[in-house]
Amino acid sequence: MYIIVVGAGRTGSRFIELSTCDEHEVVVIEQDEERAREISTQYDCLVINEDGASHSVLEEADIEHADALVATTLDDATNLLVMMHGQDAGVASLVSSVNDEGNRRLFRELDVNTVESPHRLNGEYLYRTVQRPGIRDFMELPNGAEIFEMTVDETAPIVGKTLIEAYKENLLADQTIIVAIDRDNELLIPDEETRIELGDLVTVFSRTGATKEATRPFNREGIE
Secondary structure (H helix, E strand, O other), X not given: OEEEEEOOOHHHHHHHHHHHHOOOEEEEEOOOHHHHHHHHHHOOOEEEOOOOOOHHHHHHOOHHHOOEEEEOOOOHHHHHHHHHHHHHHOOOEEEEEEOOHHHHHHHHHOOOEEEEOOOHHHHHHHHHHHHOOOEEEEEEOHHHOEEEEEEOOOOOOOOOOEHHHHXXXXXXXXXXXXXXXXXXXXXXXXXXXXXXXXXXXXXXXXXXXXXXXXXXXXXXXXXX
């Protein structure tokens, strides 16, 4: 995976550590000269000491071929501009930290996955989000369980099925529960007769986590 990271603070550096350890091709754009030098000596990645919000700098980083663009600066305006450049370039996975909760809506309007209040642990969260772009949000629970959100797409085998039909046809595992549905900005608490529709944003509890088996009902390929 080819990943561009804008910002190499605590969140960004943790993300860079994880992605380079997994041998992804990583380009880091960091405006602070000293921090850029530190990252270039610590990790196996290309570091550009420039303003990551600049379109020309992102072009230098080969944004047109990036699989993911991640913004982790402490300035939401910078992060938002980076995401806008990414959307224009057609980058498949756009992920950003958000420093002010009031700005989250602006990022969501660009279909950006977001993480609030950057810190070291959120570097790990950002990395998992890049690895699983089909999942809009998730929460880890004890013993490997997770709650996650996914949008039901056109390939989903569960489209048009009621929940009871989905369980009878083994589309949903016994340890997987749809706990809520966001449909046209209306929150639904489903029962066994609720029918899943294309475009539903489903909140799912899975005792085994957001595995390929647990996510396949909402996207035929499932999420690795």
